[in-house]
Each structure stands twice: as C-alpha cells, then as structure tokens.
Amino acid sequence: MPFIETHDGAELYYTDLGSGQPIVLIHGWPFNGDMWEKQSTWLAENGFRTITYDRRGFGRSEQTWAGYDYDSLAEDLKSLMDELDLKNAVLVGFSMGGGEVVRYLSSFGKERVAKAVLISAVPPYLLKTADNPDGVDEKVFADIEEDIRKDRPNFLKSFVPKFYGRSALKHTVSEAVLEWSQAMGMTGSLRATLETAHSWATTDFRSEMERIHVPVRIIHGTSDATVPINASSRRSLEILPNATLSEYEGEPHGLFLTASDRLNEELLEFISGRPTEEKEDIAVPLASYLAATPAGS
Secondary structure, three states, rough: OOOOEOOOOOEEEEEOOOOOOEEEOOOOOOOOOOHHHHHHHHHHHHEEEEEOOOOOOOOOOOOOOOOOOHHHHHHHHHHHHHHOOOOOEEEEEEEEHHHHHHHHHHHHOOOOOOEEEEOOOOOOOOOOOOOOOEOOOOHHHHHHHHHHHHHHHHHHHHHHHHHOOOOOOOOOOOOHHHHHHHHHHHHOOOHHHHHHHHHHHHOOOOOHHOOOHHHOOEEEEOOOOOHHHHHHHHHHEEEOEEEEEEEEEEOOOOOHHHHHHHHHHHHHHHHHHHHHHHOOOEEEHHHHHHHOOOOOO
C-alpha cells in the first residue's frame, strides 16, 4: 500500500488514480479517504489525477498520539503535496477537510494550487461566541465528546443517519451505506476522533481566509444539520476574496453521496472551467447573494 511520511515522521496512506491535473480530496470527520470513491473515480474517468489520503489517526494511516490541530494537519497535507510534487492542483475539502484547505493556503500559499473547493465545510468558525452569534453552542460539542467517550459505536449509529438526512420517511441513502459509514468511523482511533472534533469545533479561520485569493467554489446543502449553512458557508462567502457559493436546496451534510451526480458535474465544471451542460447558473457570486438575502439571515 502507498504511504508518505509527514513532517514529524507519521505515515499517511493515500490513493492515486488516473492522470492529468491533480485533484486532492480531503475527507471529513470521522471517516477516511474511502468516502470519496464516487468523486475520485468519476474525476479520474474524466481526465484528472485524483488523490485521496487518510488523515492521521484514521483509516490506514498511523494512529499518532499528537498532531490533530490544524497547523499539524496542514503540514501533513504539505508533506503529501511535496512528496508527490503536485503542481497546479485543486484542493477539495469536505467538512473538517475544508479547514485543512484554508490553513494550507493561508500558511503555504498558492504555489502548488490553482483552485479550491469547500464542501459542507466548517470554516470560518463554528463555535458560538460573542463575536460569532450564529455559531453552534458549546454544549453541542461537549455532548458529542461525552457521547463518544461513553459509547462510540452507539454515537456513530445515531450520528450517521443525521449526517445523510435519513429518516423513516426519507431514505436518502441505503441501510448498507449507513453500515459502511459507521464502519469507516470506527477505523479512527478514539484519541484521533476526540482531538479532531475539538479542532473542527473550535478553530477560528476568519482572519486567515482574507488572504486566500485562488478561486474557491463553496458548496453546501441548505438542510445540513451537522454544519449549519448560516454558520459556515454563507459566512465564508462574505470573507473569501474570490469565491462563489452553490447552495443545494434540501440537501444534508453528506451530499457527496445524496447529491453525488450533481456534485460530480459541478466539480468537473469548476475544475475544467467548462460548463458540462446547458443550465442555470449554480454558483452565487457574493454581490448577488447579498442582494437576495434579507438582513440578519
């Protein structure tokens, strides 16, 4: 199996499919790189080199004790970019993976990066504070930690259906997908699961996002109950200098599966710069978004 060694000697497992312009797909919490199978295969079939990797502590990567803050995780991404000598790359971060994209670009610049995509991503700042009133209450994150420590398999059993917006009346994904996702979640160590949850819940990316000037496509479901769109992507659109926002009406957090066809087409369109079909604009520039959004929403 292919591995790269990070800045501090940890081993990260990665996959490398296809050829062409490189696309690095960074997975969400608490899964691993396998979550991207529909996107990595689709993009490779359409002429791109697609690379996924398991974040340290998850999947087949080394289960280290330390290194779960975003500075360390961005260094891990840099190790991958340098080892594979990726150039003109597109960084695609899902959920907490969006934080790695932001921290990498703000720390190491755009020398190796052409564009970026943030999908259901946690930036700019999830925690509710006096200067971030639309954030998520700290008790929510404390309850998550408590439930994980008490019974991690049971936490995942209840977390995963909400992640995909699945209910008794709305079967957005199959039972098999729920089981697969729970199994992915259990490949991470308890330490990594807890420490990365703290990182994505409490890291403030707001000031550094102002320094990111590569084109960024933001994609988010309006029914995301895991990372609420008002506290994340709509705020990111206001901060990032060169971003557009695609809102997927009614889609949950895990839209990489629930809206996989639409997402794949949009990734292809954004990365290649060519429309894949005749359709209405799916990306909302900031000026248009602000004009259409009531004050205080």
